[in-house]
Amino acid sequence: MGSPPHAKNQNNRLLNFVSAQSTNNDYFDDDYLSLDTGSSHTVIDGDDNIRPPFSWKKLWQFTGPGFLMSISFLDPGNLEGDLQAGAIAGYSLLWLLLWAMVMGLLIQLLSARIGVVTGKHMAEICRDEYPRWASFLLWCMAELALISADIQEVIGSAIAINILSNGVVPLWAGVIITASDCFLFLFLENYGVRKLEAVFAVLIATMALSFAWMFADTKPDAKQLLIGLLVPKLRRKTIQQAVGVVGCVITPHNVFLYSALVQSRKVDPTKKGRVQEALYYYTIESSIAVFVTFMINLCVTTVFAKGFYNTKEANSLGLLNAGQYLQERYGGGLFPILYIWGIGLLAAGQSSTLTGTYAGQFIMGGFLDLRMKKWLRSLITRSCAIVPTIIVAVVYNRSDASLDNLNEWLNVLQGMQIPFALIPLLVLVADEQLMGVFRIGPHYAGIMWIVAALVTAINGYVLVDFFSSEVKGLVFGSLVCSVIVAYAAFILYLISYGNAWFSRFGFKRLV
Template identity: 75%
Template sequence: MPPQDRRQPLLAEEQEETAYDSSEKVVVVGIDEQDGDVEAPPFSWRKLWLFTGPGFLMSIAFLDPGNLEGDLQSGAIAGYSLLWLLMWATAMGLIIQLLSARLGVATGRHLAELCREEYPAWARIVLWLMTEIALIGSDIQEVIGSAIAIRILSNGVVPLWAGVVITAFDCFIFLFLENYGVRKLEAFFAVLIAVMALSFAWMFGEAKPNGVDVLVGILVPKLSSRTIQQAVGVVGCIIMPHNVFLHSALVQSRQVDPSKKGRVQEALNYYSIESTIALAVSFMINIFVTTVFAKGFYGTEIANNIGLVNAGQYLQEKYGGGLFPILYIWGIGLLAAGQSSTITGTYAGQFIMGGFLNLRLKKWVRALITRSFAIIPTMIVALIFDTTEESLDVLNEWLNVLQSVQIPFALIPLLCLVSKEQIMGSFRIGPVLKIISWLVAALVIVINGYLLLEFFSSEVNGAVFATIVCVLTAAYVSFILYLISRAITYTPWQSLTRSKTVATTDN
């Protein structure tokens, strides 16, 4: 069958559901005269600029309110001692996100679409439900973070539930900007990241942490039994399940011909540079937040009581007014973090729902459905928990557990797919990267398993509840083992053996 005939079924599927229509994609081919069939064209600053965008949208998940709360608690309780772990956790997150980008560029399809084809119907539905639950849990944290920021900036006039309603309309901002093209949407997110960077850098300047202590904290590994819980939290909250799905779709906003090996390699090179820069920026912002709270509250009696709800007030009491009250600087940065992460959550929800279910819905309809999934439970949560800071802290602990539970359902399918030659072709990951990636995934899964064990050992009371948890845990572990078995049943060694068998038969 001629190559163009073999492509017809793929084209038909792409017409059913794609991350971006061809008219929406940014054109990067044609800047130089090389066709890029075999080798990647030489480096171009102009091309790097045109490829810049998806990595910064991806990096927002490293800066959401949940991560900021982890930063401030790490700083207040552990001081500067866990900055090195934050750096290496960000590096691990970069590895996973680069694999996600690799999958999207090399296949021309995103993770949710490929999962729809890779797994049987029952497993596909379970994966979709788990991913949606993770997205809803993440969105609740992000929307609540925005609502807290709105309450701070309104001097308490706007209650938490009203802040949730205001935040709910961010999907309309997203839909409005999307009509003006991908680059306008990316520019909007760049502004929000800049607002975060300026706000938290201002706080850093107000607090004046010791530069030597910060540098030692980054370069010298240090861990004690007293800070083990914060250390586990630092690593556990870095990788967000929905963000793994999101990045594989975002990279398809650039027009890259998957049939041209050189063009694919070129795109991967630029995305690697861009994602590294984006996560370096997110790392610096996380450093600002951690060190501000380390300088102000480490070793104090209130260190263990600081959370997202009361952090602004504690900052105000510690550092005072200044040229511009630090309470409002914190509120502005938190609002930018919450708004940017909720909008990217809406974006991720579109890709996840469309990819798993192959829904041919208009984007505004899909965005409203995705938003409703998150806003309705968030509104209920806001009305129930808008009473005390303690209740919101308990809620946040449960939501962190929810995120931890869902992580294997994103990592294992990703590593399974990027390892398969029949899916990735020559861009499948090699043995060294494969080992590193599985070790990173195993480390993250084990760490989050530790979080779950610690949490349930203190929270599970009563025989009935304990029985339910045990049954759910058995089902959960069984499904993870099933996903792992799918990853190892078809290996490159088997592919090589089959190729040799075919060659021998032909001869």
Template identity: 75%
Template sequence: MYPNPYEQSQPLLLKEQEDGKPRETAYESSEKIVVVGIDESVNCGTEVPPFSWKKLWLFTGPGFLMSIGFLDPGNIEGDLQAGAIAGYSLLWLLMWATAMGLLIQLLSARLGVATGKHLAELCREEYPRWARNVLWVMAEFALIGSDIQEVIGSAIAIRILSNGVVPLWGGVVITALDCFILLFLENYGVRSLEAFFAVLIGIMALSFAWMFGEAKPSGEELLVGILVPRISSRTIQQAVGVVGCLIMPHNVFLHSALVQSRKVDHTNKGRVQEALNYYSIESTLALIVSFVINILVTSVFAKGFYGSEMANSIGLENAGQYLQQTYGGGVLPILYIWGIGLLAAGQSSTITGTYAGQFIMGGFLNLRMKKWMRAMITRSSAIVPTMIVALWFDTREDSLDVLNEWLNVLQSVQIPFALIPLLCMVSKEQIMGTFKIGTVLKVISWCVAALVTVINGYLLLEFFSSEVNGLIVGAIVCVVTAAYVAFIVYLILRATAFFNILRMTKPNSAAAKGDTSLG
């Protein structure tokens, strides 16, 4: 039999077994979906099989789970504030920010499909112990910050729908139980879990479309907002928020794992390319849906609150009351429609957060434990601080906006620690083989990463310039900032030829032994 040239160009994929045991993946082999379509018995080699609607349907799912990261309560709050303060003028930026998010998520999917491993696993293998431990801690901080926003958003929705009977901390307890929903659905297979999330996305779309119909925003102004770029000094902070809240660090880790829920023959280049094509289509469709939902929310608040006295004070906590005052009640009061949509956003995002936490913890720490135990650990690590927050802020409603600002900062500082490892890995032939990204895509991707990092850097600068007071606190912030920047520089330089040359000059290096890792 002739050797497979594709296998020879994929050194990472040849490390199927270490110490005689199959390498760890995001899903057990028995859990993966077998994609059946046209001419499955034909060994196509490097030829990509023809397009099949049936196959597209079977590959559809991971992208929609990923898209929930673009629809969580933090994003919903960003949408409503952008609409209330900037009107329709930032819709064009929302569109391009979604496009940038799509590019990053497609690269994440590419990494997972081409290597058969997700980003957290590859970080464990490719970086030295100290660096991967820092990356793990940063990923956990980002996940906890995101989860607090999502759980608080769900708790606010529960309080709205219960007419204030259920306090904020009670909503947190109810939301915490979604871990059991995840564990229950996982017993019925990946498709059951994906169907559940599709229902929640449908509820969001229906709720916010209903609100759109009640508000009747101007179609002409909406179209101009999408097509004509406009920005002013008064709306710069909202513009930064629109871009910053769409790129979620844990979502980058999540998507690279979700795509492994389908069985793909990694020794067959044509099959890998086929999977990438279908995942690209379904991810694009999923983010188009999320973009439309974000537009609906922004437009409703642009029509009702732009230019009003309430514009600068609106947030998740009081948005329902303001909507009710502005639009009144119909067959179903708009307050409850808002609560239903917000609850669907919060519940779906908290469950995907738990899912992402399992992959992050399992990948970085190489944990071999049952999924229910890993889910409980992940859920507890986020729920405990969220409960403390809920108890503290339950009677301090105005302080929830301050909390949200701090959480946005917490997540913003983590973004480079997901993007830089991702871009370094998808650019390397020893990791991606023939599926490494080309020069043009590499330049575009790094420009997007640089833009997102600069935008979030601006957000941090604005935040700390107004929040940090005192010489000692300022000195501490400077020291932490220096360490932060130094680690980012290290991650970037690690991918350069300098480190590769340094490795090759060591006689006992891993490279000399044929190891393809960077660590």
């Protein structure tokens, strides 16, 4: 890609901003925090090319999207990965949890950058930048990742409802109850984005209180906790749990979601100072949000490390039986730990299914350029996940082994989709024509490509390990090999497409 004149770049960004604002009104109501229009919310004076000094009031106004984004680090799939890592690996993978969170934060900051600078979210940009066939394939991959994540989230909520109802409500009924959050989401949207963010803040606070209570009740070893955080250690028998820790943190649909969430604050991308200000406050807010979610994940991992490491129950722990095992290990106390676990799990499931509904709207609306009423779009995107989830809940009802096997398949499916969110993000955020002066530099880009390579390699290991044990028969094996070749070819295409580093060696955009 060549570097166009500055004026042309500014005009392109202005057109993107105007187009995005007309689109955003489909997703958000009029309760924006208008940071650049001189409204009654906030008036910003001074040079548009200079970022104003730090303000606590301004930080509060930008607070919200980062915490919604951080929900993806707290979904039931993450909690299951945490408890299994603690039970099987003890405290030894805490350092990896910490660095996985850092990698997740860096990726989400790039997602915020591309959303603020262009005034459009990732799905829309991919639709505009890539050929139709490539854009369609990216949409398919994003939908697969979203559906597989949503199945885990909805089943997690259903398990929590089953626990809190003392087994009266079966899994399939819990799935139907959880599915109704689609209508709750639509109801909350009518009251403005800030009210919706407040609801998520309550859910995160509920998780924090529940799992901190469990942490206080079980009293994990503080010395072992610090050693686990500071001393990298990886044993052969804990590789699968290590891969799970990283895979749970990097979620494909969250990359698309956060680039859209940051647009709930109106920032004119043609004004350098306003963009710098927005990116500055989103960096602070996202860092705080990720720190909070890290502490919650830390509590879950250490609780199960203290209670089940080197025990016969360690290898059989999952979401379905974790609460009962906790109850048997620690008893009732002032408030039965089984119900504390159930409350935290319910908050995790409900919050993540709501963000899944949100992400589904942006992904489908952005890639397919849909123009329809909010309730209809939400119903369609929700049904894509709920229908297969109900089938799964009926088929696998209260079967620990079957649910564990299903979770393995779903984790593999999500891991396979990560490159199709991460690679376009890295290519686009380094594109001078798209990002102007806010494109990332070569050093930052190099670090992020290393992160992307690590994440892709880790998930590649999972794929090879999983399929080598599951694939049997010549016909099925040949089919899997063909799919893997096509999968790798599409990844290489995405890497080379418009990548400035590749253009130095003669690679051109493949239109």
